[in-house]
Amino acid sequence: MFAAVSFAAVSFAAVSFAAVPVPAQETKIRVAAAANLTGVLPKIVDAFVRARPRTGVETSFGSSGALAAQIRSGAPFDAFLSADVEQAARLASEGYADIASGGAVVYATGVLCVASRHGVDPSGGLGFLLGPAYRSIAIAEPKLAPYGAAAMDALEKAGLAPWLSGRFAYGSNLSQAVQFVRTGAADAGFINLSAVLGDPAFSGISWAKVDPSLYAPIEQAGLVLKSDGRGANPEARLETARSFMAFLRGPEGQAVLGAAGYALNPGGT
Numbered sequence: 566m567f568a569a570v571s572f573a574a575v576s577f578a579a580v581s582f583a584a585v586p587v588p589a590q591e592t593k594i595r596v597a598a599a600a601n602l603t604g605v606l607p608k609i610v611d612a613f614v615r616a617r618p619r620t621g622v623e624t625s626f627g628s629s630g631a632l633a634a635q636i637r638s639g640a641p642f643d644a645f646l647s648a649d650v651e652q653a654a655r656l657a658s659e660g661y662a663d664i665a666s667g668g669a670v671v672y673a674t675g676v677l678c679v680a681s682r683h684g685v686d687p688s689g690g691l692g693f694l695l696g697p698a699y700r701s702i703a704i705a706e707p708k709l710a711p712y713g714a715a716a717m718d719a720l721e722k723a724g725l726a727p728w729l730s731g732r733f734a735y736g737s738n739l740s741q742a743v744q745f746v747r748t749g750a751a752d753a754g755f756i757n758l759s760a761v762l763g764d765p766a767f768s769g770i771s772w773a774k775v776d777p778s779l780y781a782p783i784e785q786a787g788l789v790l791k792s793d794g795r796g797a798n799p800e801a802r803l804e805t806a807r808s809f810m811a812f813l814r815g816p817e818g819q820a821v822l823g824a825a826g827y828a829l830n831p832g833g834t
Contacts, residue, residue: 592801593621594809595641597632599648599785600705600738601675601712604763605825606646612821613812620805628738630709636661641795643806646787646813648675648739649711653786666789666807672814674828675783676758677715680746680772683753688773691723694732694753701734703745703754711783712739716755719779746770758826785827787813 598606603626610622625632629647633656636642647653653669662668685693694702705713713735720726734751736742739760746754747766758774761767789810792803812818819829 591619591621592798592805593623594643594802594806595623595625596644596646596806596809597625597627597636597640597642598646599629599632600626600710600740601648601757601759601785602626602646603740605759605821605827608825609813609818609821612817613809617805617808622809626738626740628706628709629711631738636790642790643792643802644787644789644810646672646785647711648783648785649714650784650786651711653788656790657788661788661790663789663791663803663807666810669786669788670810670814671784671786672810672818673785673822675712675785676826676828677712677719677775677777677780677783678756678758678761678772679716679753679775680756680761680767680770681753682746682749682751682770684771686771686773687753691720691725691775691779694725694729699752700732701745701751701753702729702732703734703736703742703751703756705736705739705742705755709737710739710742711785712755712757713742715780715783716775718781719755719775722779762826 606624610624614620614622629649629652632645633652636645636656645653645656656662657668679687679691681687683698687693704716707713707717720729734745736745739757742754743756743760745751746756747764761772787810789806792799823829
């Protein structure tokens with residue numbers, strides 16, 4: 566009798582244990598991303614998390630240089646998507662990269678555009694900016710934003726930079742330069758093709774791609790950041806960050822980037 570009661574108690578305990586499943590813990594990663602990705606990255610994130618229950622991705626946008634500085638100062642990011650190769654490669658060389666993910670890897674190539682709010686067709690070149698109507702020309706801070714650096718390269722090669730230097734309205738990042746143009750705070754500006762294609766406000770603004778021979782290709786690279794063991798689930802976050810970078814460079818991520826006006830990454834996986 567004693568043995569039977571003991572067995573029943575053990576069986577009840579086993580059934581009770583099985584009836585209370587332990588919920589899986591959500592793994593959330595933080596991605597630092599260049600401002601030019603503001604319009605397209607949320608679409609990629611949505612596609613990524615839909616296929617991965619209990620996975621979250623939090624994005625922070627800014628200039629590539631400012632974000633890289635935050636990473637060096639210990640900001641808790643799991644991945645970094647730069648608007649150039651230099652910032653990502655420099656972080657990798659300084660030991661911030663997850664080596665198993667390949668260090669700094671190119672995920673897309675950006676396209677520089679110039680926009681005019683005064684009805685001038687900018688497809689004939691950048692000379693129209695010398696006109697008296699263009700008293701304010703938006704450009705992302707060249708020292709921090711790769712698209713701003715590309716714009717300055719284009720103006721210098723076109724021989725226009727010395728004549729326009731007093732007219733520049735510098736944005737702290739590309740998104741701010743785009744905002745200057747779309748709101749009329751600037752008469753013209755250098756922006757990214759993705760912003761033009763994704764914003765109805767530009768339907769009434771003249772714009773054209775800048776001659777690519779005037780600036781170096783804006784290859785954009787990212788990297789998975791090496792885990793420092795801080796925060797919740799560091800190993801799970803590292804694996805999720807690796808998966809996210811592979812997704813970004815894979816067919817689904819590249820399709821979204823291509824539709825948004827980026828040249829695809831021929832070396833993507």
